Amino acid sequence: MFSLRYSRMSALKEIGIDGLEILQKSTVSIIGIGATGSSAADLFVRNGIGNMRIADPDSVDISNIHRQSLYDENDVGDLKVEAARKRLVSSNKGTSIEVLPQKINDDNVDRFCKGSSIIIDGSDNMETRRVLNSYSVTSGIPWVFTSAIGTVGQIKLIVPGKTACLQCINVRFDSPEMRCEDVGVLASAPYITGSLAWTLAVNYLIRGKLIDEIIYLDAGVPEIVHVKTQRDHSCQMCGNIP
Numbered sequence: 276m277f278s279l280r281y282s283r284m285s286a287l288k289e290i291g292i293d294g295l296e297i298l299q300k301s302t303v304s305i306i307g308i309g310a311t312g313s314s315a316a317d318l319f320v321r322n323g324i325g326n327m328r329i330a331d332p333d334s335v336d337i338s339n340i341h342r343q344s345l346y347d348e349n350d351v352g353d354l355k356v357e358a359a360r361k362r363l364v365s366s367n368k369g370t371s372i373e374v375l376p377q378k379i380n381d382d383n384v385d386r387f388c389k390g391s392s393i394i395i396d397g398s399d400n401m402e403t404r405r406v407l408n409s410y411s412v413t414s415g416i417p418w419v420f421t422s423a424i425g426t427v428g429q430i431k432l433i434v435p436g437k438t439a440c441l442q443c444i445n446v447r448f449d450s451p452e453m454r455c456e457d458v459g460v461l462a463s464a465p466y467i468t469g470s471l472a473w474t475l476a477v478n479y480l481i482r483g484k485l486i487d488e489i490i491y492l493d494a495g496v497p498e499i500v501h502v503k504t505q506r507d508h509s510c511q512m513c514g515n516i517p
């Protein structure tokens with residue numbers, strides 16, 4: 276059924292034919308399709324995810340091209356979600372792709388993400404992450420938090436009721452944020468961050484594998500550090516989940 280196309284995946288004991296079948300039946304929602312989101316989305320589509328939804332309100336800017344792998348010079352000025360869909364379809368016509376050229380907020384998150392197998396945070400702001408953290412707890416849908424700026428990245432798989440959520444580990448959603456246009460970004464940082472987010476998501480979807488930790492990486496060294504996290508049962512967000 277999967278033939279030659281996925282033969283290098285199915286040969287992996289961590290994936291196998293049954294893993295391919297799970298991915299083909301799965302739906303991933305990518306919230307923000309900048310550099311990290313592009314890296315993760317590209318891997319999901321090339322590796323046979325069945326359904327993908329992509330939300331992002333922005334258009335492609337020439338300053339994006341050095342790190343956002345789904346876009347080229349011809350896409351400048353076009354909506355990112357449309358340019359991304361065009362590129363992703365050319366990699367794999369077997370993935371069904373829906374797009375939304377809007378920012379995800381408390382009002383539209385359920386309409387867009389409902390029924391997702393997992394959500395990938397490709398956003399660039401803490402307000403969107405607050406929305407995703409809250410929605411994950413109320414919907415039960417797992418998500419992968421990511422962040423990449425400068426030379427560094429962070430990744431954490433969050434499964435409500437099983438791992439710490441962002442609030443459990445005291446992430447501040449209202450603290451001042453650095454911006455790529457001010458501090459710069461080393462292109463490999465979001466590439467690695469997005470590909471590790473894909474890896475954590477696939478491991479969880481196929482084998483239910485989860486480790487309660489946050490991964491910190493510095494692409495400039497390079498170095499990856501794993502820091503254990505744990506649920507706070509008095510967490511105002513997820514503490515009520517048994």
Ligand SMILES: [Zn+2]
Nearest residue numbers: 440443510513
């Ligand atoms: Zn929590």
